[in-house]
Amino acid sequence: MIDYARPYEMNMCDLYPPTPPTSARLDDFQVFKKGNASYIYGNYYNNYDVYPEPEMDTTANVYHNLVSSREYRHEDWKSKVIVDWTDDDTVSWLIECAVSQGFCEYDVPFYNFKVCGVELSNMRREEVIQRMAHPNVDLNLSKKIGEIVYDKLQARLSEEIHRQTSVFRYAESDPYTQQETVQSVLDLDKHRLYTSDYKPNDSSLLPASDSSDDAEDVFRTSAPASPFSYGSDSKSGDEEEKRKIPKRLPGRPKGSGKNRFKRPRSVSVPEFLRNLLFDERYCPSIIKWEDYSQGKFRFVKPDEVAKLWGQMKQNDNMTFEKFSRAMRYHYRQNVLVSVPTARLVYQFGHKGPDFKTQNPNFVKVKSEMDLQDMPYS
DNA sequence: TCTGCATTTCCTGTTT
DNA sequence: AAAACAGGAAATGCAG
Numbered sequence: 136m137i138d139y140a141r142p143y144e145m146n147m148c149d150l151y152p153p154t155p156p157t158s159a160r161l162d163d164f165q166v167f168k169k170g171n172a173s174y175i176y177g178n179y180y181n182n183y184d185v186y187p188e189p190e191m192d193t194t195a196n197v198y199h200n201l202v203s204s205r206e207y208r209h210e211d212w213k214s215k216v217i218v219d220w221t222d223d224d225t226v227s228w229l230i231e232c233a234v235s236q237g238f239c240e241y242d243v244p245f246y247n248f249k250v251c252g253v254e255l256s257n258m259r260r261e262e263v264i265q266r267m268a269h270p271n272v273d274l275n276l277s278k279k280i281g282e283i284v285y286d287k288l289q290a291r292l293s294e295e296i297h298r299q300t301s302v303f304r305y306a307e308s309d310p311y312t313q314q315e316t317v318q319s320v321l322d323l324d325k326h327r328l329y330t331s332d333y334k335p336n337d338s339s340l341l342p343a344s345d346s347s348d349d350a351e352d353v354f355r356t357s358a359p360a361s362p363f364s365y366g367s368d369s370k371s372g373d374e375e376e377k378r379k380i381p382k383r384l385p386g387r388p389k390g391s392g393k394n395r396f397k398r399p400r401s402v403s404v405p406e407f408l409r410n411l412l413f414d415e416r417y418c419p420s421i422i423k424w425e426d427y428s429q430g431k432f433r434f435v436k437p438d439e440v441a442k443l444w445g446q447m448k449q450n451d452n453m454t455f456e457k458f459s460r461a462m463r464y465h466y467r468q469n470v471l472v473s474v475p476t477a478r479l480v481y482q483f484g485h486k487g488p489d490f491k492t493q494n495p496n497f498v499k500v501k502s503e504m505d506l507q508d509m510p511y512s
Numbered sequence: 513t514c515t516g517c518a519t520t521t522c523c524t525g526t527t528t
Numbered sequence: 529a530a531a532a533c534a535g536g537a538a539a540t541g542c543a544g
Contacts, residue, residue, distance in 0.1 A: 404519080437532090448520090456522095457519090459533075466535095478532060479532075
């Protein structure tokens with residue numbers, strides 16, 4: 136089922152690590168890719184399986200930990216859902232989580248977790264464990280803390296999702312006319328969510344997932360393994376040669392059945408489009424609102440949108456043709472609607488995601504610009 | 513393990 | 529003519 140109208144939804148920009156070192160826009164989408172950069176000790180490292188040497192002075196780290204961890208002891212996070220957490224909320228939760236499990240707060244390198252809730256919720260087990268590593272703390276202890284923290288996080292996340300789902304069953308019937316009601320229901324729900332009886336499943340003693348899974352890419356390489364797998368890709372022009380090569384069967388080519396790893400829940404195609412439209416980095420440069428009041432949007436650079444989708448799904452072979460096929464499947468349920476006369480223009484249907492936004496296409500209103508131009512206002 | 517859903521891939525034909 | 533569109537068919541991956 137698609138959560139078309141989730142109460143809060145991550146923006147594309149929120150999915151990715153803080154200010155990656157490369158300036159290339161598409162690199163923002165590589166957080167799900169195995170072996171790609173992860174943020175630790177203020178630096179990016181390319182391998183989840185090693186514990187890199189921190190660049191910061193380790194003594195300073197420990198000192199920082201001792202002195203500052205109490206600054207984060209506030210309880211704001213308890214009344215919020217995870218995606219609303221600030222980096223301080225994340226740290227507060229982390230410390231309380233570790234302490235409640237009998238660990239010493241000084242063994243938790245909380246400065247590695249100064250991230251917002253969205254980023255935290257997208258962390259994989261390996262990344263949490265890796266961030267937990269500290270040269271002055273026994274590796275096994277760090278690993279254990281990391282695993283428990285990860286399990287607690289997942290338990291909390293699944294409880295949140297469960298709560299959202301039950302709220303939005305109600306909302307799905309008519310998301311537009313009921314929007315206000317739904318919002319108020321959500322607000323109520325949000326505020327009483329974790330104030331009293333939050334009891335996550337205690338799976339902290341489960342064995343750690345096999346991180347070796349991450350060492351290999353489960354998706355096929357961009358080059359076909361054999362001519363038999365992609366017969367139609369042959370561009371020899373030799374008709375007879377073509378006839379000899381059996382056509383590739385329709386459907387996704389078989390990946391490796393083994394070495395599968397869990398990816399974080401990905402957004403659906405309509406949600407992905409909505410998120411791009413909400414993100415100043417992509418709207419209006421590669422996708423933009425054509426008629427916001429009707430939910431109509433236009434692909435400015437369709438190939439780039441498809442590429443982003445492909446990168447998010449770790450699929451280098453994604454094209455706009457395939458992406459648009461996925462979009463067309465959403466016509467059936469009125470999540471998306473075709474706009475016949477205009478090319479590259481689509482429309483969110485009445486069952487589409489909530490696309491309410493203050494400033495479509497991020498066009499500054501005149502008064503705002505005037506205010507900015509005034510030196511002292 | 514099974515099932516259903518959301519894709520992914522390829523394809524043929526049509527429209528712009 | 530090329531690109532975009534439409535939708536069938538078959539396959540995968542994931543979640544329940």
